[in-house]
Amino acid sequence: MTKTSLIAIIWVWHCVAYGQLPVHSPYHIPYISTYVTQPHNHQNYEKTILGRDAGELLERISPFQGAIFVKMKKLEAITANLAKQLKDITGKLEKNVLDVKDELNTKATKDDLAKKADQSELIETNTELLTSKDDLAKKANQSELIKTNTELQTTSNNLATTRTELNDTKSDVEDLTFKLNGIN
Structure with missing residues (x-):
């Protein structure tokens, strides 16, 4: 693993952990300004969203939720x-x-x-x-x-x-x- 890929993974993990990159929204298109101007508050990981295909409610859980x-x-x-x-x-x-x-x-x-x-x-x-x-x-x-x-x-x-x-x-x-x- 190179330094650049490691830095990119840590940066993405940081953005997800602090709510700057919403993993629950399937329609999110990230921009550069998203990472700089959004406040540091956590996402509500219990949120349910409408699924893409069947219209049923799906619950997405972040892989970063720990103990x-x-x-x-x-x-x-x-x-x-x-x-x-x-x-x-x-x-x-x-x-x-x-x-x-x-x-x-x-x-x-x-x-x-x-x-x-x-x-x-x-x-x-x-x-x-x-x-x-x-x-x-x-x-x-x-x-x-x-x-x-x-x-x-x-x-x-x-x-x-x-x-x-x-x-x-x-x-x-x-x-x-x-x-x-x-x-x-």
């Missing part, structure tokens, strides 16, 4: 599988969270009903206590009213006595006034 490319494809498949599993697990977790929230809401509702039942019992007991308190207050007020009534009657009797005395005094004053007027 690294195979491992990359396996890692991509594993990553896609893990992403799918993660999405499934996330959906299940969200469903479980919603179920737990529903259970907590149901439990909270039951607790609220129990509290309301306890509150209604407390309200009934409070009403009974207030009724008893009112009855006791009425009895205490009745004894105070009886005492006040007795005091009022005593005061009334005293006023009647004082009135009688005032009437007597008034009649005495009138008599004296009459006597004084008669003397004059």
Whole structure:
């Protein structure tokens, strides 16, 4: 093998490896500017193209794909599988969270009903206590009213006595006034 052919093989391999010479396109006509101006990015080797004759889909695989490319494809498949599993697990977790929230809401509702039942019992007991308190207050007020009534009657009797005395005094004053007027 001569140096020129070796350099040509290495140059072609370099162009294919870095995507400057697309081996997947059967209609590619290389120009000199192709090798100089194309960016250095790799080809998608999993691309399927339309075959020349029968119209069936053919998959062309580059002879330069090595163990690294195979491992990359396996890692991509594993990553896609893990992403799918993660999405499934996330959906299940969200469903479980919603179920737990529903259970907590149901439990909270039951607790609220129990509290309301306890509150209604407390309200009934409070009403009974207030009724008893009112009855006791009425009895205490009745004894105070009886005492006040007795005091009022005593005061009334005293006023009647004082009135009688005032009437007597008034009649005495009138008599004296009459006597004084008669003397004059």
